[in-house]
Amino acid sequence: MNLAPVTRPIRVALDAMGGDSAPMVEVQGAIQAARELNGTLRIVLVGDEERIYRHLDRAEAEELGISVEHAAEYVSSSESAAFSFRRKQGSSIVVATQLLRRGKAEAVVSSGNTGAVVTSALLTLGRIPGIQRPAIAVIVPTRTGHTILLDAGANSDSKANHLYQYAVMGGVYAHEIFQVPEPRVGLLNIGEEDSKGSEVAVQAYKLLSEARPHLNFIGNVEGRDILKGTADIVVCDGFTGNVILKFAESVVGMFMQTVRREMETNLKFRVGALLLKPVFRRLKSKLNYEEYGGAPLLGVNGVCVISHGSSSPLAIKNAIRVAAESSRKKVNNQIKEELDRERPERQVLG
Amino acid sequence: MNLAPVTRPIRVALDAMGGDSAPMVEVQGAIQAARELNGTLRIVLVGDEERIYRHLDRAEAEELGISVEHAAEYVSSSESAAFSFRRKQGSSIVVATQLLRRGKAEAVVSSGNTGAVVTSALLTLGRIPGIQRPAIAVIVPTRTGHTILLDAGANSDSKANHLYQYAVMGGVYAHEIFQVPEPRVGLLNIGEEDSKGSEVAVQAYKLLSEARPHLNFIGNVEGRDILKGTADIVVCDGFTGNVILKFAESVVGMFMQTVRREMETNLKFRVGALLLKPVFRRLKSKLNYEEYGGAPLLGVNGVCVISHGSSSPLAIKNAIRVAAESSRKKVNNQIKEELDRERPERQVLG
Numbered sequence: 001m002n003l004a005p006v007t008r009p010i011r012v013a014l015d016a017m018g019g020d021s022a023p024m025v026e027v028q029g030a031i032q033a034a035r036e037l038n039g040t041l042r043i044v045l046v047g048d049e050e051r052i053y054r055h056l057d058r059a060e061a062e063e064l065g066i067s068v069e070h071a072a073e074y075v076s077s078s079e080s081a082a083f084s085f086r087r088k089q090g091s092s093i094v095v096a097t098q099l100l101r102r103g104k105a106e107a108v109v110s111s112g113n114t115g116a117v118v119t120s121a122l123l124t125l126g127r128i129p130g131i132q133r134p135a136i137a138v139i140v141p142t143r144t145g146h147t148i149l150l151d152a153g154a155n156s157d158s159k160a161n162h163l164y165q166y167a168v169m170g171g172v173y174a175h176e177i178f179q180v181p182e183p184r185v186g187l188l189n190i191g192e193e194d195s196k197g198s199e200v201a202v203q204a205y206k207l208l209s210e211a212r213p214h215l216n217f218i219g220n221v222e223g224r225d226i227l228k229g230t231a232d233i234v235v236c237d238g239f240t241g242n243v244i245l246k247f248a249e250s251v252v253g254m255f256m257q258t259v260r261r262e263m264e265t266n267l268k269f270r271v272g273a274l275l276l277k278p279v280f281r282r283l284k285s286k287l288n289y290e291e292y293g294g295a296p297l298l299g300v301n302g303v304c305v306i307s308h309g310s311s312s313p314l315a316i317k318n319a320i321r322v323a324a325e326s327s328r329k330k331v332n333n334q335i336k337e338e339l340d341r342e343r344p345e346r347q348v349l350g
Numbered sequence: 351m352n353l354a355p356v357t358r359p360i361r362v363a364l365d366a367m368g369g370d371s372a373p374m375v376e377v378q379g380a381i382q383a384a385r386e387l388n389g390t391l392r393i394v395l396v397g398d399e400e401r402i403y404r405h406l407d408r409a410e411a412e413e414l415g416i417s418v419e420h421a422a423e424y425v426s427s428s429e430s431a432a433f434s435f436r437r438k439q440g441s442s443i444v445v446a447t448q449l450l451r452r453g454k455a456e457a458v459v460s461s462g463n464t465g466a467v468v469t470s471a472l473l474t475l476g477r478i479p480g481i482q483r484p485a486i487a488v489i490v491p492t493r494t495g496h497t498i499l500l501d502a503g504a505n506s507d508s509k510a511n512h513l514y515q516y517a518v519m520g521g522v523y524a525h526e527i528f529q530v531p532e533p534r535v536g537l538l539n540i541g542e543e544d545s546k547g548s549e550v551a552v553q554a555y556k557l558l559s560e561a562r563p564h565l566n567f568i569g570n571v572e573g574r575d576i577l578k579g580t581a582d583i584v585v586c587d588g589f590t591g592n593v594i595l596k597f598a599e600s601v602v603g604m605f606m607q608t609v610r611r612e613m614e615t616n617l618k619f620r621v622g623a624l625l626l627k628p629v630f631r632r633l634k635s636k637l638n639y640e641e642y643g644g645a646p647l648l649g650v651n652g653v654c655v656i657s658h659g660s661s662s663p664l665a666i667k668n669a670i671r672v673a674a675e676s677s678r679k680k681v682n683n684q685i686k687e688e689l690d691r692e693r694p695e696r697q698v699l700g
Contacts (some may be wrong), residue, residue: 080543115541143604153540156548190503190592191465193430196504198589223596227604239548240590242540244597246573251601254493254577255633262629272625279612279619283605 001127009042009065010324012317013105016047017092018112020309023047026111027055029316032066036317041324044105046096049308054328071095075116077309093117097124100302107323108302109294111311117304118154118297125302128332130339133162134299136306137170140244142229145265149226149234152295153242160203163187167208167215168338169298170233176201176329177322178232180226186221186231188240196220200237208235212340252284294319296326298335303327359415360390360674363455363665366397367424367442368462373397376461377405379666384414386667391674394455396421396446421445425466427659435469443467447474450652451636457653457673459644461661467654468504468647475652478682480689482510484649485588487520488654492579498524499584501646503592510553513537513585517558517565518623518688519648520583526679527607527672536571536581538590546570550587558585558692576578602634644669646676648685651675 010194016023023045030043042065045052049070053114061067071092075084088094093112097120099105110117122134135151148170151158158166167185187205189197194205197220208217221230223244230303233278236244259280263270273280294307294315303326307319364380366373373395380393395402399420406416421442425434438444443462447470449455458468464486472484485501498520508516517535524533537554539547544555547570558567572579574596586594594612606654609630623630628655644657644665653676657669676682 080545143607154549156546182569188593190506190589195430196506198587201506201589223593223598224600226597227600236593237548239540239551240593243538243573243586243590244594247576247594247597248573248601250574250577251598255605257493259626259629262632263624268625269629272622272629275618275622276609276612276626279609279622281610282612285620 005268007040007328009040010107010327011042011044011105011321012323013044013046013069013096013099014320015096015106015108015110015112015117016052017071018110018117018309019307019311019316020077020126022074022111023052024055025174025311025313026316028313029311030066030318031056031060031064032313032317033320034066037321037324038064041065041320042067042095043320044099046071046099047074047092048072053241067335069095069099072092075113077113079113079116084113084116085123093120094124096169097281097302097304100125105256106327107305109305109307109316109319111307111309111316111319114153114306117205119140121300121302125300125304128301128336130336131165131169131299132163133158134297135166135169135242136295137173137235137298138241139293140226140248142227144229146178147226147229147231147234148340149236149241149245150298151236151238151241152245154297155238157239158200158202158237160207163200163204163237164207164211165299165339166235167211167217167233169335170235171215172231172331172334172338173296173298173326176331177325180232182216183232183285184216184218184230185233185235186218186225188226188234188236189220189222192220192222194219204235255283257278293322294332296322301332303332312348356396357678359372360457360677361392361394361455362670362673363394363396363419363446363449363458364670365442365446365458365460365462365467366395366402367421368425368460368467368659369657369661369666372424372461373402374405375661375663376666377402378663379661379670380416381406381410381414382663382667384416385511387671387674388577391415392417392669393420393672394449396449397424397442399423406617412421419445427463427564429463429466429488434463435473436467441466443470444474447471447654450475455654456528456677459655459657459666459669459673461657461659461666461669464503464656471650471654474537475650475654478649478651478686480686481513481519481649483508483625484647485512485516485519486591486645487523488591488645488650489643490576490598492577494579496528497576497581497584497593499581499586499595500648500680501588501591502588502595503588504647505588507589508550508587510557513550513554513587514557515649515689516585517561517567517583518692519685520585521565521685522681522688523648523676526648526681526684527675530582532566533582534566534568534580535583536568536575538576538584538586539570539572542570542572544569549647553584564691593682606634607632636660643672646672651682653682
């Protein structure tokens with residue numbers, strides 16, 4: 001006799017005031033997620049109750065297991081994060097992370113000010129024991145699939161041991177969420193030889209090598225290797241990671257703009273561009289890493305997923321799905337176990 | 351009565367053994383440059399005499415002012431740079447830089463192993479007095495023109511004062527070579543506020559601010575601003591600069607590969623891609639920064655231009671042209687003067 005395991009629905013606190021078109025897009029994303037994952041999910045929309053209910057039918061919400069937690073304020077995308085947290089205890093992102101702390105939710109999703117999300121999560125939830133720095137892990141599309149790049153900007157400076165811990169966290173995430181059996185870890189560097197790179201990179205190379213074979217460290221990878229899919233996880237400091245991702249976004253924009261401008265000069269080009277429209281659309285969505293369900297903030301003591309400010313309802317839905325899955329798969333527990341498996345002295349290094 | 355100024359021809363030492371198709375492409379590039387800039391230029395091809403003359407007609411060479419300096423060895427692209435310099439005193443890149451040192455040439459151009467070029471130039475020519483670190487300046491195409499990004503990888507770690515000096519050097523180059531009246535300097539960072547970023551970036555922000563209005567510092571720029579042309583000069587550490595440039599090269603490759611793959615699935619796409627072929631070609635050459643004449647290694651005491659290993663004869667010709675122009679415009683003297691104009695204490699900071 002097979003007994004299906006009894007699974008309690010995962011409660012996801014969604015910061016409804018974060019994105020550029022908040023709360024409309026958040027409400028739509030929540031409805032999509034609730035419909036698709038009905039029965040396994042409860043969504044708590046956090047934000048201005050009145051504005052949220054302008055986009056949400058009360059009866060439908062109840063039926064879908066969506067509730068609303070009022071928050072009077074929100075953090076705008078231009079505010080300084082440190083400032084916001086101190087002054088804005090009543091903001092949607094702080095209220096949302098507090099739901100986790102108070103045991104009222106298992107995961108939080110926000111498409112708000114990244115700095116404010118990181119600060120709120122870190123100060124409200126704390127870190128996973130042993131983790132020195134949380135990191136934003138971004139899913140980057142590659143020629144063959146996708147790569148997890150971290151840190152994408154949670155920290156401006158990273159030490160060697162932070163990079164090592166990013167590798168451990170990224171490895172658990174790739175394994176649990178993307179079912180990669182032995183995720184290949186690459187260290188982003190400016191040359192392939194082990195002696196190459198910044199002081200931090202040289203030290204990190206050593207730490208990562210020592211963690212073999214437990215960690216499947218494949219060595220240094222260069223900027224050109226990221227999109228090749230050479231590694232399942234690419235670790236780098238948050239400064240470099242942030243710059244690359246923002247640069248990557250702008251490359252697509254420049255490309256599309258050039259094609260559009262050329263279209264106007266010549267009928268032949270216009271016809272060509274029309275015929276290739278589906279290809280361009282696919283390319284754009286391929287390079288649009290938000291479609292992969294948002295960027296998990298790994299290392300905080302609770303599940304937190306950051307989606308882009310310009311997220312579509314689909315992107316919000318995907319972020320909710322990934323957040324619920326991270327909670328169900330106990331990604332944070334596994335990160336802790338992986339760290340404990342390593343020699344304890346590693347945790348005080350770097 | 352107008353007297354034309356008497357200009358002595360500039361002697362450019364060209365490492366003929368550097369590129370992927372050496373010495374053929376180098377010889378072709380040298381011939382193009384000599385033809386185009388006849389009378390103002392003397393080119394010395396440095397490398398295996400016998401192999402060079404397989405591609406070069408002796409009579410034509412003499413007529414064009416091209417001579418050959420024999421070098422028995424060369425540094426392959428896979429060799430470690432430090433190792434090469436010690437062991438390979440007879441290599442084409444070392445012999446070429448020694449021509450400058452011995453007063454037999456005013457500028458050197460190489461499309462060889464970047465590490466070997468930087469090491470040879472630095473150890474043979476030394477630094478411009480006051481400059482702490484030389485930097486590779488790469489010309490990046492933008493929506494509106496181009497931006498000089500430096501350092502693109504001459505150094506793996508950069509201190510605040512190095513970044514400040516990169517700004518000074520980039521400013522002189524933009525002014526002299528690209529005729530930009532008051533070049534806008536941006537500091538690559540992960541946020542726009544002045545308190546943002548790594549420790550080094552925060553300190554560099556301060557140094558650059560203090561150099562106003564002499565230096566036209568416009569503040570922090572983010573990854574997405576590089577291609578927008580927000581700044582004429584973008585300064586960053588060599589680690590970040592190198593990673594971005596290598597990443598950028600691979601984006602174009604990924605884009606083209608995707609279009610090619612899609613073409614095979616559908617006749618409509620194939621026709622569209624054929625119609626758009628000239629646009630794709632222009633895009634590719636636009637994003638191919640080598641067309642802009644190579645990357646000057648700024649800060650060494652002599653003109654040194656690095657071109658890509660896969661350079662075409664056109665790229666070699668452009669690199670020769672830029673090298674000659676840098677020598678004629680006395681870019682290095684001007685860098686020294688700019689540094690001296692600044693308060694001397696800045697030079698011991700950072």
